[in-house]
Amino acid sequence: MHMADALLSPAVGGTLWVATGATLAWCARRVKARADDRIVPLMGVLGAFVFAAQMINFAIPGTGSSGHLGGGLLLAILLGPHAAFLVLASVLTVQALFFADGGLLALGANLFNLGVFPCFVAYPLVYRLVAGDKPSDGRLAFAAVLAAVLGLQMGALGVVVETVGSGLTSLAFATFAALMLPIHLGIGLVEGAATAALVIFLRRARPDLVDRSLPAPVKSRAVAGLAIAAALVAGVLSWFASPHPDGLEWSIARATGTEEIKPPEGGLHARLAAIQEKLSVLPDYDLPAEGTAKKEGETAWPEVSGGRSFAGLVGGLVTLLVVAAAGWLLGRRRPVA
Amino acid sequence: MGRLEAALRDLRLADTLAARDTPVSRLDPRAKVLVTAAFLVAVASFNRYALSALAPFALYPLWLAVAGRVPAGWLARKLAIAAPFAAMVAIANPILDTAPMLRLADVTVSAGWVSFASILARVGLTIAAALAVAAGTGMHALAAALAALGVPRIFTGQLLFLWRYAFVLGGEASRMQAARTLRGGRGSPALAVYGPLAGHLLLRAFERGERIHRAMRARGYDGEIRTLRELRWQVRDTVFVLGWCAYFALARFVDLPLALGRAITGAP
Numbered sequence: 001m002h003m004a005d006a007l008l009s010p011a012v013g014g015t016l017w018v019a020t021g022a023t024l025a026w027c028a029r030r031v032k033a034r035a036d037d038r039i040v041p042l043m044g045v046l047g048a049f050v051f052a053a054q055m056i057n058f059a060i061p062g063t064g065s066s067g068h069l070g071g072g073l074l075l076a077i078l079l080g081p082h083a084a085f086l087v088l089a090s091v092l093t094v095q096a097l098f099f100a101d102g103g104l105l106a107l108g109a110n111l112f113n114l115g116v117f118p119c120f121v122a123y124p125l126v127y128r129l130v131a132g133d134k135p136s137d138g139r140l141a142f143a144a145v146l147a148a149v150l151g152l153q154m155g156a157l158g159v160v161v162e163t164v165g166s167g168l169t170s171l172a173f174a175t176f177a178a179l180m181l182p183i184h185l186g187i188g189l190v191e192g193a194a195t196a197a198l199v200i201f202l203r204r205a206r207p208d209l210v211d212r213s214l215p216a217p218v219k220s221r222a223v224a225g226l227a228i229a230a231a232l233v234a235g236v237l238s239w240f241a242s243p244h245p246d247g248l249e250w251s252i253a254r255a256t257g258t259e260e261i262k263p264p265e266g267g268l269h270a271r272l273a274a275i276q277e278k279l280s281v282l283p284d285y286d287l288p289a290e291g292t293a294k295k296e297g298e299t300a301w302p303e304v305s306g307g308r309s310f311a312g313l314v315g316g317l318v319t320l321l322v323v324a325a326a327g328w329l330l331g332r333r334r335p336v337a
Numbered sequence: 338m339g340r341l342e343a344a345l346r347d348l349r350l351a352d353t354l355a356a357r358d359t360p361v362s363r364l365d366p367r368a369k370v371l372v373t374a375a376f377l378v379a380v381a382s383f384n385r386y387a388l389s390a391l392a393p394f395a396l397y398p399l400w401l402a403v404a405g406r407v408p409a410g411w412l413a414r415k416l417a418i419a420a421p422f423a424a425m426v427a428i429a430n431p432i433l434d435t436a437p438m439l440r441l442a443d444v445t446v447s448a449g450w451v452s453f454a455s456i457l458a459r460v461g462l463t464i465a466a467a468l469a470v471a472a473g474t475g476m477h478a479l480a481a482a483l484a485a486l487g488v489p490r491i492f493t494g495q496l497l498f499l500w501r502y503a504f505v506l507g508g509e510a511s512r513m514q515a516a517r518t519l520r521g522g523r524g525s526p527a528l529a530v531y532g533p534l535a536g537h538l539l540l541r542a543f544e545r546g547e548r549i550h551r552a553m554r555a556r557g558y559d560g561e562i563r564t565l566r567e568l569r570w571q572v573r574d575t576v577f578v579l580g581w582c583a584y585f586a587l588a589r590f591v592d593l594p595l596a597l598g599r600a601i602t603g604a605p
Contacts, residue, residue, distance in 0.1 A: 001422040006459035010381045028489035037560040038550045040491060044498020045546040049539055051503050052510040055341040058531035059524065066525040069535070090496040094503070097471040097479070098351045099344070100419040100464045105377040168385045168456060169426060170433040170449060176426075194535075197528055201536030209543055 002092070002110040003159055005103025009166035016162065017108030023116060024089055027082040039083055046075060047087040051094065060190060067190035072118030073127065073148050074195045078202075078209070081119040088115040109162050113155040122151030125228065137200050144199065145192030152188035156180040161310050173305070234312030238285075239303050282311040339514060345507045347411075354407060355475025361405035366474050366482035368574040372397075372581045373470045379585045380462050385452045386438070389595065391462065393588040397581065398465035405473035415468055420460050427456040476500045481566045494562035502545070510538050 005013070031039055050071035057066035071091065075084035089111050095101040102110045131143035160176045163169055169176075203210040245253060252261060264270070277283070286307040355362060361369070376397050383390060402412060434449030471479070477500075480493040513534060517526065526534060550558075587593070598604070 001419075004419070004423040004460055005377060005381060005463035006423045006456045007426060008381060010378045013381060014378070024492060025489060028491045032489075032491055035560070037554075037558065038547070040495050040562065041498055041549040041553065042543070042546040043495040045502050045506065045542045045549070047495065047499035048502035048506045049542040051499065052341065052507045053535050053538065055339075055344055055507075056510060056514065056531070056535055057340075057525040059527050061527070086492050086495060087499075089492065090499050093496065094476075094499065097467060097476075098348055100415045100468055103377070103463050104373070104467050105381055105463065163426065168452070170430045170452065171426070172433075175429075193528060194531070197532035198536050198539055201532045202539055205536070205540055206543065 002095070002102030002114070003106040003162070005105040007163050007166060007168050008103070008106050008109065009168065010105070012162050012166045013105040013109060016112050017105075020089075020108045020111045020115070023085065027085045030082040031086060039079075043079065043083050043087045046079065047090050050075065050087065050091050058194065067187070067194070069194040069198070070114070070148075070152075070187075070191045072114055073123060073144060073151060073191065074198060076119045076123035077127065077144075077195070077199055081123055084123075085115050085119045088119070109158070113158040113162075117154040117158065118147075118151040121154060122147040126150055140199060140203075141193075141196035144196040145189060148192030148195060149185060149188030152184045152191060153181060156184035165307075165310065173307070230316050231313065234316045235309040238308050238312045239305065241303070243303070282307075282314065285311040285315075339511070341507060341511050341514065345504060345511070347415075348503065348507075350411065351472050352475060354405070354472040355478070357406065359405050359473065361401055361470075361473035362475070362478075363573075364577055365568055365570050365574040366478040367485055367568065367570070368578050369470050369474055370479075370482050370486065371578055373466055375582050375585055376466055377463055379589045380459055382589065383455070383459075385455060386448060388451055388455050388458060390588075390592045391455065391458045393593045394462055394585070396584070398462060398469050401466065401469035401473055405469060407469050407472045411472075412465060412468055416461060416464055419464050420457070423456060423460045427453050430456070477566065481564065481568055484564075485568050490562050498549075502542075505545070506538065506542055509541060513538060 031043075050069070053069045054071065055068070057068050059065075060067050072084070072088055075087050078084075079087065092102060092107060092111050092114065096104055096107050096110075127143045127147035130146055131140055135143065157177065157180075160173060160180050164171065164173045164176060199210060244250075249260070252258070286305065376394070380391065380394055401407070402409070430452045431447060431449035434447065434452065436448045437445045438448040438451050439446040474482075477497065480497050480500075483496075484490055484493045517530075517534065522530075
């Protein structure tokens with residue numbers, strides 16, 4: 001079951017709609033640029049396959065319950081991440097519209113959690129790196145399970161951050177995460193196993209369909225490593241930031257008695273401050289709702305805060321996008337007159 | 338009836354419902370998309386303790402269901418399936434938020450129960466609206482609306498292919514399951530059986546995709562998806578959009594049930 005509209009605020013839902021909408025447009029352009037006109041009917045039938053396969057359960061050994069394929073990782077392996085994202089978007093759209101499985105306002109968020117993480121993080125950074133070229137059955141299975149588990153953990157974390165950030169639930173971040181993450185560990189194992197079973201079967205029957213040479217999504221392991229390191233620093237190490245005042249705040253405190261000098265009441269200062277307050281989505285590197293609560297009391301160290309991780313990851317992502325855009329703009333060749 | 342057959346039957350029902358000529362299906366699908374989006378944003382924008390203020394919003398899904406002649410039983414069944422998940426997350430509210438908020442006769446209702454009821458109300462409103470608008474519009478009109486609103490054609494094109502082939506592949510999957518059951522298969526298959534079972538379905542999906550592509554090329558397909566469906570925006574679509582958006586704005590910023598209650602009881 002995907003996220004419902006009832007637990008989402010328009011701010012969170014709208015932001016994720018914009019993010020996934022932009023990703024969708026980018027993926028559409030990339031798929032078109034591949035200039036392979038087989039891709040549209042292929043995407044359609046594979047989407048229909050995922051839709052049908054989600055209704056076929058298989059028994060999970062040792063538990064007496066059954067599970068089913070999600071499909072994100074499988075699509076990424078078979079079609080490449082960009083086409084896979086488009087297919088996932090349509091499967092989720094059909095589910096939201098005709099089965100009430102996930103709300104329409106939450107469609108952006110659901111697509112982000114179930115599409116972006118498997119296709120653009122788990123597939124290139126985990127599956128491709130672990131499986132390598134022409135892996136053995138065992139290695140493929142291991143890569144699939146690892147990628148599925150990590151992708152679903154990220155997706156579950158996304159759900160927790162989005163729900164808590166919307167402010168409609170009284171659940172605290174830590175409690176909700178403690179409930180969601182272990183469950184999705186099991187679901188990830190199931191997903192990885194099902195994906196591996198299907199890819200291994202397909203590879204034996206039609207090896208040409210699986211070992212297509214897709215353009216390598218990550219140019220070098222170094223870039224992937226740096227991306228993972230950045231995510232870890234922003235998401236986890238930020239909890240260990242020192243609560244003591246930094247150099248500037250310490251000097252001001254010694255000189256004037258307070259850590260921040262109050263700006264003058266009127267004039268340009270006040271107007272700019274008001275604009276900054278309105279624009280800042282994540283004031284003080286935290287979610288707005290949680291930030292105000294923290295100002296009241298003492299905070300523990302390390303400050304395990306979902307809001308801080310979210311702010312760190314969002315900030316890192318925005319910086320990456322700005323730098324990439326600048327690089328693209330500056331790198332474009334002008335036609336010679 | 339297995340899950341697969343039930344899902345296919347529901348999709349077929351939605352398709353049939355949308356093909357009828359009702360006041361809802363005659364509206365331009367772009368108008369319906371815009372109004373539903375406004376509805377969802379308005380409902381989601383209430384604070385967590387809003388309850389009676391949400392009531393006027395029930396008019397929109399109600400009108401869609403009645404004017405679109407959507408079967409009430411189908412709608413209620415889908416709501417009953419979808420609601421428990423949100424309720425499971427929402428049940429934390431009454432447990433964690435015990436500050437008293439209302440007094441009804443001798444009973445003190447905590448804020449947690451109010452926010453829980455608010456979430457359930459939102460679930461009902463949003464899901465009913467989404468289902469009713471989908472049943473009154475259908476996938477083809479919806480894909481045309483999305484393309485007209487700027488969604489890339491490569492997405493809407495493969496969405497329509499998915500819609501078409503979901504029935505075909507779903508039927509094949511259902512026959513494969515029946516074949517397994519007839520040969521003594523019980524319950525859910527083990528992974529060693531599931532691999533080839535779903536794997537063969539996947540193979541058929543690929544082969545079908547290749548046949549479709551060859552058929553399209555034989556008919557002159559060049560990579561561009563073109564449709565004949567023409568969307569014509571009419572006066573009634575403008576009236577529909579402006580009317581409902583005005584109503585949502587009014588119901589959002591003026592607590593209508595409160596005003597009505599005050600008018601009737603004379604309380605301040």
